[in-house]
Amino acid sequence: MADNIYVVGHKSPDTDSVTSAITYANLKNQLGMKDVVPAAAGEINNETKYVLEHFKIAPPVVLKDATDKKVILVDHNEVGQAVDNIMKADIQEIIDHHKIGDIQTGKPIFFHNEPVGATGTIIASMYELNGVKISKEMAGLMMAAILSDTVLFKSPTCTDKDKATVEKLSKICGEDPQKFGMEMLKAKSDIKSKTAKDIVFGDFKKFDFSGVKAGVGQIEVMDLADLAPKREEILAEMRKTMESEKLDMVVLMLTDVIKEASDLLFVGTDEAKAGFEKAFGGKVVNNSIYKEKVLSRKKQVIPPLESAFKK
Numbered sequence: 262m263a264d265n266i267y268v269v270g271h272k273s274p275d276t277d278s279v280t281s282a283i284t285y286a287n288l289k290n291q292l293g294m295k296d297v298v299p300a301a302a303g304e305i306n307n308e309t310k311y312v313l314e315h316f317k318i319a320p321p322v323v324l325k326d327a328t329d330k331k332v333i334l335v336d337h338n339e340v341g342q343a344v345d346n347i348m349k350a351d352i353q354e355i356i357d358h359h360k361i362g363d364i365q366t367g368k369p370i371f372f373h374n375e376p377v378g379a380t381g382t383i384i385a386s387m388y389e390l391n392g393v394k395i396s397k398e399m400a401g402l403m404m405a406a407i408l409s410d411t412v413l414f415k416s417p418t419c420t421d422k423d424k425a426t427v428e429k430l431s432k433i434c435g436e437d438p439q440k441f442g443m444e445m446l447k448a449k450s451d452i453k454s455k456t457a458k459d460i461v462f463g464d465f466k467k468f469d470f471s472g473v474k475a476g477v478g479q480i481e482v483m484d485l486a487d488l489a490p491k492r493e494e495i496l497a498e499m500r501k502t503m504e505s506e507k508l509d510m511v512v513l514m515l516t517d518v519i520k521e522a523s524d525l526l527f528v529g530t531d532e533a534k535a536g537f538e539k540a541f542g543g544k545v546v547n548n549s550i551y552k553e554k555v556l557s558r559k560k561q562v563i564p565p566l567e568s569a570f571k572k
């Protein structure tokens with residue numbers, strides 16, 4: 262329908278992006294805006310599938326092109342991460358928890374950005390603010406988003422507000438956060454059926470570091486050894502991606518959520534490599550630098566890259 266307002270997250274949708282679209286559309290519907298519908302900017306990943314099936318919620322429609330559409334953006338505010346032709350859309354609102362990006366609007370809009378661990382945390386507080394009761398299902402989806410984005414509270418992006426929100430939501434949905442979180446991680450870590458392409462693009466975002474074009478992906482697993490047999494194939498896919506997307510570098514964070522460390526796989530130009538090594542204070546050996554305690558792309562990988570390339 263032409264007049265629908267689509268709530269949509271970023272491309273390579275993660276659990277926070279998809280469930281934030283669903284829960285925010287639900288909140289708007291309850292506030293009387295019946296034409297607000299959730300959407301996803303691409304195929305839904307295994308973790309999100311697990312979450313939606315668990316709470317018996319249908320996956321949202323897929324929105325591939327935003328031309329002339331009314332949209333509310335959740336969980337991102339960068340053109341490079343948004344649905345195609347986002348600048349030809351009528352952006353009505355943005356709800357996010359990332360750095361302020363490059364989305365521009367022609368008129369003033371409601372823009373709520375807050376440095377918390379997940380968009381789900383912000384939306385839960387908006388239900389409260391509007392005095393709207395949170396259903397068991399919506400509570401489950403928002404809890405899943407927070408647990409996913411904060412890697413079960415282990416990520417440095419996690420705040421006290423995220424923890425307090427999960428505590429409230431877990432009471433409503435009746436799920437134990439740690440137990441449910443581990444099941445979610447298991448679903449996410451199931452990489453047997455995944456191709457190298459799935460692994461590179463499962464959670465892939467583009468950035469511009471002072472003119473250096475980068476793609477930075479992340480895959481979270483319970484044991485890095487599971488990824489070892491696919492390493493060469495993954496690197497080949499990263500090189501291919503560099504060509505096809507016209508990037509100067511592609512980084513893939515192989516994150517071990519149990520050991521709380523990331524193997525940062527790198528392919529790129531000599532200039533990009535120098536910046537990457539400067540950012541992480543080491544030498545690239547066999548296409549990677551291993552970093553203890555690094556779990557968050559947003560807080561621990563993007564900022565050092567940004568300063569390393571700053572002219």
Ligand code: MG
Nearest residue numbers: 275277278336
């Ligand atoms: Mg996200």
Ligand code: MG
Nearest residue numbers: 277336380410
């Ligand atoms: Mg998020």
Ligand code: MG
Nearest residue numbers: 275409410464
């Ligand atoms: Mg993430």
